[in-house]
Amino acid sequence: MKTLIGVLTIALTLFSASDARADCKYQWDTSNYRTGEKVLWTQWVMNKRVNAGLYGLLSGVKEGDRKYLALQTVAFDGFSASRPSKEDIDSAMVIPDNAKLSVLLADGTIFDLFAERGVVGDTSIVVNGSELDGDFQIGRADGYSFKSHSIVKFLLDDAAIAALNAQLATDLRLHATGKNYDISFGSKPSDKIQEVLACIP
Amino acid sequence: MSANGGCQMKTLPGLILVAATLSTSGLAHAKSKCEFSQNTIDAATGERIIQTEFDTVTTAMSMGQTEANGGISILMTGGQKYLAINFDATEQIRLPDEFADLPDPSWDPKYRDFLDRLLGDTAIFPAGSTARLDLDDQTSVVLVRDRNLRVRTQYAEPGQSVSSRSSNTQTAKKLVGFLAKMADAEIDVNADATRHYTVETKAILKYPIDAEAEDILRRAAVTGIRIESRDRYYSMMWRSTMRQIVGWSDKSYLKIRDAMQCIDEAVGG
Numbered sequence A: 001m002k003t004l005i006g007v008l009t010i011a012l013t014l015f016s017a018s019d020a021r022a023d024c025k026y027q028w029d030t031s032n033y034r035t036g037e038k039v040l041w042t043q044w045v046m047n048k049r050v051n052a053g054l055y056g057l058l059s060g061v062k063e064g065d066r067k068y069l070a071l072q073t074v075a076f077d078g079f080s081a082s083r084p085s086k087e088d089i090d091s092a093m094v095i096p097d098n099a100k101l102s103v104l105l106a107d108g109t110i111f112d113l114f115a116e117r118g119v120v121g122d123t124s125i126v127v128n129g130s131e132l133d134g135d136f137q138i139g140r141a142d143g144y145s146f147k148s149h150s151i152v153k154f155l156l157d158d159a160a161i162a163a164l165n166a167q168l169a170t171d172l173r174l175h176a177t178g179k180n181y182d183i184s185f186g187s188k189p190s191d192k193i194q195e196v197l198a199c200i201p
Numbered sequence B: 001m002s003a004n005g006g007c008q009m010k011t012l013p014g015l016i017l018v019a020a021t022l023s024t025s026g027l028a029h030a031k032s033k034c035e036f037s038q039n040t041i042d043a044a045t046g047e048r049i050i051q052t053e054f055d056t057v058t059t060a061m062s063m064g065q066t067e068a069n070g071g072i073s074i075l076m077t078g079g080q081k082y083l084a085i086n087f088d089a090t091e092q093i094r095l096p097d098e099f100a101d102l103p104d105p106s107w108d109p110k111y112r113d114f115l116d117r118l119l120g121d122t123a124i125f126p127a128g129s130t131a132r133l134d135l136d137d138q139t140s141v142v143l144v145r146d147r148n149l150r151v152r153t154q155y156a157e158p159g160q161s162v163s164s165r166s167s168n169t170q171t172a173k174k175l176v177g178f179l180a181k182m183a184d185a186e187i188d189v190n191a192d193a194t195r196h197y198t199v200e201t202k203a204i205l206k207y208p209i210d211a212e213a214e215d216i217l218r219r220a221a222v223t224g225i226r227i228e229s230r231d232r233y234y235s236m237m238w239r240s241t242m243r244q245i246v247g248w249s250d251k252s253y254l255k256i257r258d259a260m261q262c263i264d265e266a267v268g269g
Helices: A003-021 A084-092 A158-165 A192-197 B001-033 B109-119 B169-184 B190-194 B211-217 B253-267
Strands: A025-033 A038-042 A054-063 A067-079 A100-106 A110-114 A122-127 A131-133 A137-138 A144-156 A169-176 A177-182 B035-041 B049-054 B056-057 B066-077 B080-094 B132-136 B142-145 B153-157 B196-208 B222-228 B232-234
Touching: A054 A177, A054 A192, A067 A169, A067 A192, A067 B232, A110 A144, A110 A158, A122 B232, A137 B035, A144 A158, A144 B132, A177 A192, A192 B169, B035 B109, B035 B253, B049 B253, B056 B232, B066 B232, B066 B253, B080 B132, B080 B153, B080 B222, B080 B253, B142 B211, B222 B253
Parallel strands: none
Antiparallel strands: A025 A038, A038 A054, A054 A067, A067 A144, A100 A110, A100 A169, A122 A144, A131 A137, A169 A177, B035 B049, B049 B066, B056 B066, B066 B080, B080 B196, B132 B142, B132 B222, B153 B196, B222 B232
C-alpha cells in the first residue's frame, strides 16, 4: 500500500512538473555558433511599466550548463534640441562589465546579480515624438529624443536561484554608467522572476 | 464499369493533387536555386568574380528614424568574400529653430549651410566602420569596412517626400498605419511635417568576411544588421516593441547563409 502511494506520488509529481514545463515558451532554441553549446531563451515577460518611457522584460536563459536572468531594457530618455552626435548616441546607455542588477524583494531586502559582460545599448533617434510604440507616444514635440535598447545577462548560481525563488520581487534597479534604470513590477510583489526561472531546464 | 469508373474518378483528383504538390514543391525548389548578378572573369586580373542576386530582407514593421530597407548579397572577388548590402535609409532632420519663423529662409547663408550638411553629413562610411550581424544564438558577428565610401544623398523639403519613397509600397503601407495611430493618439502630424526634412541615403556597402565570420555565416540565422556610418547607426530592421523583439522576418533569417552556400557551390562547381 505504501509502495502504491509512493508510486502515485512520484507519478503525480512528474506529471505536474511536465505540465508546468509545458506552459513554457521559448523565444530562441538553438546552439551557439562558436561553442556549439545549447542556447535556450524563454519568451520575454514584461514588467509592469510605471514610468513613461522605460520598460523592462525578463527572460530565463540557459547556455550550456550556465543559467542566467536576462533583462531587456528599453528607455526613452535624453533630449537634444539639435541633431545628436554619434558620441551622444554611443553614451546614451552604457552598461559596464560586471554591472549590478539589484532585485528588491518583498521583505525589503536586496539581492544583487552581476552582468557577465557589459553592453553599449543600441540607441536610435526619435524626432518630435514621431514614433509610436504600442499605445505610448515617444519623444517630445520640440527636438530629438533617444530610444535605447539593451539586453544584459546576469549569471545565476544555485544560491541566487534559491534566493529569487524564495520570495516575490517588487523592483529592479539596473546600475548603468552615469545613471540607474529603475523598473517596477507594480504596486504588488510579482512572481515574474520565478515564472521565467521555472522555465530554465 | 461504373464502379471502375468511380474508382478512376477518385484516383484522378488524387493524381492531380499529387502532381500539383510535386509541381509546387518543384517551384519552391526553383525559387531557392541560386541566382547570380555576376559570374565572370576579370579580363585585367584573371580573377573570378561571382555575386549572388540581392535578396530583400524584410521585417514586420519599421518606424524609426534611422532604419533601413534593403537586400543582401555575397560577393566573391579574388578569393575574398564580401557581404554586400543594398542599403536604403531615410532619416528625418528637424529644421533648426532659427529658421522656423523666417518667411523664406533660403536667403540666409546659414540655412544654405544647413542644407549642405543634409547632403554631406549623413552618408560617409569610413574604413573601420562596422556592420554588426545579430544572430539567433544571441551573439553577433562584426564585419569591418576596409575602405572609405562617401555616398550621395537626396533630401526632400518639409511636407514633401523623396520621390522614390512615395513609390515604395511597403513604406506607404507602414505610413498609413502610422498616421492612423497618430490620429488615434490625437497627434497633429501635419504640424510636425512642416519642420522635417527627409534625407534618403542609398548605397551598396561591402564588408570583407574573415575566416571566422565565414564559418559562422555558413550556418547561422541572422536576425538583423546594425550598420555604422561616420555619424550614425542604421538598423536594418532590428527593433524592440513593448512585448517582443522584432528582427527580420523568419523568411529572411537564412538569406545570408543561403547566399554563402550559393557562392560555395559555384566555386566548387
